[in-house]
Amino acid sequence: MIVSIASGKGGTGKTTVAVNMALSLNERVQLLDCDVEEPNAHIFLQPRIREVRPVYIPVPKVDERLCVHCGKCAEFCQFNAIAVTPGKVMMFPELCHGCGGCRLVCPTGAITEENRKIGVVKTGVSGGGIDFAYGELDVGEPMSVPVIRELKRNINPRETTIIDSPPGTSCPVIESVYGSDFCILVAEPTPFGLHDLKLMVGVLREIKIPFAVVVNRAGIGDRRVHDYCRKEDISIVLEIPYSRRIAELYSQGTPFVRELGEWKDRFSSLFSAVREMVGG
Secondary structure, three states: OEEEEEOOOOOOOHHHHHHHHHHHOOOOEEEEEOOOOOOOHHHHHOOEEEEEEEEEEEEEEEOOOOOOOOOHHHHHOOOOOEEEOOOOEEEOHHHOOOOOHHHHHOOOOOEEEEEEEEEEEEEEEOOOOOEEEEEEEOOOOOOOHHHHHHHHHHOOOOOEEEEEOOOOOOHHHHHHHOOOOEEEEEEOOOHHHHHHHHHHHHHHHHHOOOEEEEEEEEOOOOOHHHHHHHHOOOOEEEEEEOOHHHHHHHHOOOOHHHOOOHHHHHHHHHHHHHHHHHOO
16 A cells, blocks of 8 residues: 655644654564755665665757757747757756657658756665665755656655655646645644645545544644544544654654654554545
8 A cells, every 4th residue: 555645834743643653563664764955864764775876867968960950849848948040959857758759750761869967766675674665866956856756766665654745736636646645734723734735635635545643733723624624524544642752752863653652553553544545
């Protein structure tokens, strides 16, 4: 089973839920940190990295000797990665999505492709025996989706896979949760948290992935998240209280299930509830 952890808002506790749940399961578990712009699950799991694999996207290369400056490549590109003037073709590789369409529409075969590195994928094993992988997008690169896509190639169908998604509701989040059997939405009980929870609920309903909610920092705000979930018939499967002790452990890079033993049973029960909602 593939379970993704997501949230419309950053800083709600996705990594907290993903890491602590992974450490609470008595089965083979794999954790993928798909927040490739700012991965941090490895800080808590301290994995032994066994492989670092670069990620490339193909970008066009124009042979000016063959180019007739017809402009068909620029007309095709929806991302303005190519500009054609009467005397020169200008490339903007940071805008290129690597689709290869410009090469296909070029009437003279003037366009070939070359690989451009945009990040890396790191794989290893944590001290708790969890298979772990995460991606790192190179500084200054605007597109994280190709790194996430390459990272997800590590999914092992023989293991339970937990995906720690990036924040928001844009393309990187959709790429991360796509293909999941279930999604756990982490929300904080604040007006901002409720607003972004509603956005993510809309996304998951559109792509037809079943979901439930974990309320983190319960007690800091109001009950509007609970009221919304009740109105929309959304299950709240766990509440994590606003706790100084949990915050202290987090600041030390310690998953709190290692110090607060009762929470291991609660996360295990959370996963059992998810499995039941998926259908056994």
